[in-house]
Amino acid sequence: MNNPGLYHMLFVSTALFFIGVYGFFTRRNLITMLMSIELILNSVCLNFIAFNKYAWPGKMDGLFFTLFIIAAAAAEAALAIAIIINLYRSHNTIDVNAAEEMKY
């Protein structure tokens, strides 16, 4: 247990993923939900890095995917925050349950 190996990496990434999922479904605050999504994305990134390092050392594909995901996550955060601001302007809250007009 001196050097962290692939299993450690996968353990961390799985933990991150489920923490994110848990946060996404239980939190009512949109900002917190956004942070949970970031956690899910990061767990995926971690997976890519780990498999790249241990399964195909010397290749760069996993690293590039990770960079792409980071870029996409940045864009997504900008978009999500814009949506949250708009929701706040119209409803004076960022509670997700306040935005439920689109129903039957």
Place this chain on the structure above:
Amino acid sequence: MSEQSYILLIPLMPFLAFLLLGIPGKGAFSRTAGYIAGFAMLISAAISIYTAIGYFSDWGKLNGVYQQLNPVHYTWLQFTPDLSIDMGVLLDPVSVMMLVVISFISLMVHIYSISYMKGEERYNIYFSFLSLFSFSMLALVMSANIFQMYIFWELVGVSSFLLIGYYYQKPSAVAASKKAFIVTRFADLGLLIGILIVGFQAGTFDFRVLIEHLGNPGHEILTLRQNDFSPISWGMLLIFIGGAGKSAMLPLHIWLPDAMEGPTPVSALIHAATMVVAGVFLVARLFPVYYFSAWQVLPIISWVGVLSALFAAIIACTQTDIKRVLAYSTMSQIGFMMFALGVSGFGTEGLGFTASQFHLFTHAFFKALLFLCAGLVIHHVHSNEMRDMGGLKKSMPITHICFLIACLAIAGIPPFAGFFSKEEILMAAYERSKPVYWIALFTSALTAFYMFRLYFRIFWNANPHHESHHKEGPAGQLFTLIVLAAGAVVLGFIPFGNYVSTDGKPLSTGLHLVFSVAPVLLGLAGILTAFWFYKKQSDRADRFASGAGSLYQWAFHKFYIDEVWLFITRKIIMKGIGTSAAWVDKNIVDGAVNLSGNSTVRFSEKIKKIQSGKVQLYGLVYLVSVVLVVLIIIYFINRN
């Protein structure tokens, strides 16, 4: 394409006139429409006559036999290598003769209409419809394919519908046009089914191949000659029903008298000279097939024809509207043509065929002439009714002479055209079927009587309360009368058997003077009776009519055939079948549709709560479903 491709111009000219005059809509060409359409018809007629001269004297003959030529051919719908619907031109003596008749009479009617219809609001529409009719009729007679013919058959029906309903502000004209269309469509259903049956049995729709297969005693299909009705016989019978509807044969004639609601020149062209003989043309076109493959149908044709002739002649004696009298007379004469085909033999015995076509040819001229004269008379006295007329021979001398010539021609008095053709028909009937002959002889006497009844009541029989206050008619109209009257005088001398016969070989149709004595004497007797009844105003005719009692009443009410049809359509079809069909539609068909709609609504009411608007719930459902799908995939992968 061959050197005779110019024939396509014959129907094309009126078609172009139709497009030119019809597309701009009401009010365009308000002065020139008649001249444009007339000019197109003039070209058409000139080419037709040129074609006829060429065909009959030069390129139509091969070893003294007239050929069926197919100068233009184009494969249109190919179903199988053997079966296709083609478009083409078929020239044989009958179609060339029809081309001349149609284009010439149409030209005369166009010239007549130029002044007759002057001042009408829809002047150009009238001429465009007339051109449409001429186009369809010319194309009908030159069709090489029975399906192609069916297309034009319907087109003439449509143009007839449009022209009968030309005065669409008059409810009676609208009713008449609908009646004509529905009755002929009803008959055309028979025609269509017949075409399909015969086409299926013969494996072709092409006239030439059809006649080669089914109209040829040596062909293999005919080796199985049965004496009972074969499928081909049924098909040919249905085709005859279509022809009978168009040609106003009993009991499908009810539309023809009502069709007189259209303008008089239209009645002359469509309902006397050309369209109504399309049924005769159809039977004549397929005559070899009838004779060799469906000979059981021929007696039906002859009996329907001769009974229609007799029946219409009896009704014509009692009608008082002059156009209706002429309509029944047309029906009667078409009956003559029809039964002549029915009693005809083939080859050297094909006198009936030749006589029928000859009568079609001469009848077109004198019947068009009668209608055009009637148009002038109607304009003169502003009425269709006989009782408003009388004593017109002084004020309308040219019309009087022309009408007299036409009456003599239709009555079969020598040397006018109708004499020759009618003698041939009677001769053919005498040789092949005696009962038909006696009925036809009686009918021809009646013909003379009712035509001269009309003549004396219009032009003699002085009617004091009618003063002539205007001229006889424009020069253009009188010109057409004189041309047609000249035709009614001289056309009988054409040796028609040399040109038109069942097998293309010349047929000698000598006149038998002894044989002609009886019909001519009977015709003269009819004329004298009419003279005695109607020369002066008297109550002789009325006394005779009341003496005839119920027979007169029945004839006056057209033997209640219209009422019978009304009973069938209103009571049986509409009440009986229609009401029950409506019940099925309302309760069963609509019920099934409503049931599926209502159950969908109820089901969706139940499940709509799922759409809660809560984003996290949606996400959870999504996650769970993805997990389930993944599990299922994994399960199936591991199972193999």
